[in-house]
Amino acid sequence: MALGFIKKIFSFGKDSAPAAQTPEETTPHEPVSEQQAADVDDLAPATDVTAGEARDLLLEEAEAANPDADLHRLELHSDIYPLPPLVHPLQTTEADGDETPAVEHADAPAAGEAIEVVPVAGSAAGLSPEAETTRAAELINLGMGGVEHAHEELAASEKAAGPLLEEAPGDTPAEDDGAAAAIIDAAEAASVDSPGDVVPAPTAPAKRKPAKARKEPIEPVEEARPAPVLPKGFSSTDQRPKEADAPKPEPKRSWFQRLRAGLARTSAQLTGQIASLFTKRKLDDATLQDLEDLLIQADLGVETALRITDTLASERYGKEVTGEDVARIMAGEITKVLEPVAKPLELDLSHKPHVILVVGVNGTGKTTTIGKLAAKLSGAGLKVMMAAGDTFRAAAIEQLHIWAERTGSEIVSSKLGADAAGLAYEAYEQAKAKQSDVLIIDTAGRLQNKTELMAELEKIVRVLGKLDPDAPHTVLQTLDATTGQNAMNQVEIFRNVAGVSGLIMTKLDGTARGGILVAIAAKHKLPVYFIGVGEGIDDLEPFEARDFAQAIAGVEA
Numbered sequence: 001m002a003l004g005f006i007k008k009i010f011s012f013g014k015d016s017a018p019a020a021q022t023p024e025e026t027t028p029h030e031p032v033s034e035q036q037a038a039d040v041d042d043l044a045p046a047t048d049v050t051a052g053e054a055r056d057l058l059l060e061e062a063e064a065a066n067p068d069a070d071l072h073r074l075e076l077h078s079d080i081y082p083l084p085p086l087v088h089p090l091q092t093t094e095a096d097g098d099e100t101p102a103v104e105h106a107d108a109p110a111a112g113e114a115i116e117v118v119p120v121a122g123s124a125a126g127l128s129p130e131a132e133t134t135r136a137a138e139l140i141n142l143g144m145g146g147v148e149h150a151h152e153e154l155a156a157s158e159k160a161a162g163p164l165l166e167e168a169p170g171d172t173p174a175e176d177d178g179a180a181a182a183i184i185d186a187a188e189a190a191s192v193d194s195p196g197d198v199v200p201a202p203t204a205p206a207k208r209k210p211a212k213a214r215k216e217p218i219e220p221v222e223e224a225r226p227a228p229v230l231p232k233g234f235s236s237t238d239q240r241p242k243e244a245d246a247p248k249p250e251p252k253r254s255w256f257q258r259l260r261a262g263l264a265r266t267s268a269q270l271t272g273q274i275a276s277l278f279t280k281r282k283l284d285d286a287t288l289q290d291l292e293d294l295l296i297q298a299d300l301g302v303e304t305a306l307r308i309t310d311t312l313a314s315e316r317y318g319k320e321v322t323g324e325d326v327a328r329i330m331a332g333e334i335t336k337v338l339e340p341v342a343k344p345l346e347l348d349l350s351h352k353p354h355v356i357l358v359v360g361v362n363g364t365g366k367t368t369t370i371g372k373l374a375a376k377l378s379g380a381g382l383k384v385m386m387a388a389g390d391t392f393r394a395a396a397i398e399q400l401h402i403w404a405e406r407t408g409s410e411i412v413s414s415k416l417g418a419d420a421a422g423l424a425y426e427a428y429e430q431a432k433a434k435q436s437d438v439l440i441i442d443t444a445g446r447l448q449n450k451t452e453l454m455a456e457l458e459k460i461v462r463v464l465g466k467l468d469p470d471a472p473h474t475v476l477q478t479l480d481a482t483t484g485q486n487a488m489n490q491v492e493i494f495r496n497v498a499g500v501s502g503l504i505m506t507k508l509d510g511t512a513r514g515g516i517l518v519a520i521a522a523k524h525k526l527p528v529y530f531i532g533v534g535e536g537i538d539d540l541e542p543f544e545a546r547d548f549a550q551a552i553a554g555v556e557a
């Protein structure tokens, strides 16, 4: 395992199965109180379990949480962009049409009923004009572009889906029926026949048929590929020869200008107040106290505020001080705070896949950031697979599909309300079989249901850990800069729940609260890999301490 990784393997007792979720539930941001953060620490300590119990998590807990069959019958859709080929988990199993399905349920597909395969942007079945209009409206609502873009998406996805509508060899109803049973079996036999390093389950659960081993285990496709040249902001221990054509980095000046533009509000507010404080005034205790208050109000945090005032006092006490003097010292001290956390996101490409779990409160930019990351990675020649693990919001699944299409990534998704850990399991298997370099898993992030959220995240982490003891190799948390101090509490909570190993701060464009990143760096000392400065695919940049500090302090580079 490469240096810099933090191995996080979480487990939890069976009693912590999440309650059934309301699929349509969407809720606005909710501030995180100290009490909420404290509640997290009050959780019962986790207990370790066997791989057989991992199977129970995927099936029994889902069944207990929701007696309706949707969670029970893991129905997954895997779409690859561009199509064809569309790779479906069913293709990896061999169905016995005359066998009784291992798990019987009202929602299980009857003999002859085809398992639904949902291609990108939802037009597999061929949309009626009315449905197309509705679909276009949905795409517009997703914020993925205007009307024109929505109709383009539809046209492209219908064209791509064309071959799927024809019955392909091996896609007969009987095989589909058998394959549905095989999916359930695959989940039940997780520890027996998965391609990951799973400890075999000692016994099958009494109430179900014994797990049926896959007749043809997934064979990883070996590919001799040169090591990719990673984009700025990533590092790797990969020793293979590098690909010749390295992507050209953006000119430094242009990025700094964009950063300054993004942080202009933060900087203008801070420097304006400092300038008015130091108009023809000698530096004394009262001025230092005023400056300290001002810096704390700007979200920089007590520790950094004191660093700045101490340095200023040691250099200029009793002398006249200008706003420029303070800005220069401020930039220097903030740089010192940020430098230790400004690190590249290290990918261990000896893992296939390197698993990145993306967590964070809803609306902080998880899905968008996954799209931006995938664009960087696939642009560098890496094979990226996404998993639409935010199964609580239909729009999040749709949004990720569109990002997958835009970035040429593969995606594994399931239906609304499906078990996210089951999806993560299946996505890992798919990524392993197809030799994906990186698997990026989206998650739901509703803090107000924090017990369920914690149970779900812990379950995802634990299921991944059964497949690869080091997975997830990176746990990224997205933070919305506009939420100010709330972001600090969010880090506290998600660190405990999911073992966050690094941060990405989004929405630094246009906020006056960018200083919070400095306070978070000083307190949590977690690596900050990237910052988001817009909604576009290129609006994610590696975090650079000096640039950021100078932009906040309004100092020229």
Ligand SMILES: Nc1nc2c(ncn2[C@@H]2O[C@H](COP(=O)(O)OP(=O)(O)OP(=O)(O)O)[C@@H](O)[C@H]2O)c(=O)[nH]1
Pocket (backbone or CB within 6 Å): 143, 360, 361, 362, 363, 364, 365, 366, 367, 368, 369, 390, 393, 396, 443, 444, 445, 506, 507, 508, 509, 531, 532, 533, 534, 535, 539
């Ligand atoms: N201005 C700006 N907007 C951003 C940035 N990153 C994300 N957004 C926008 O923030 C909104 C929420 O982003 P999502 O990616 O859907 O957030 P999420 O965390 O996946 O949300 P849930 O799926 O509800 O958990 C979207 O409108 C994004 O376009 C950024 O860096 N700057």
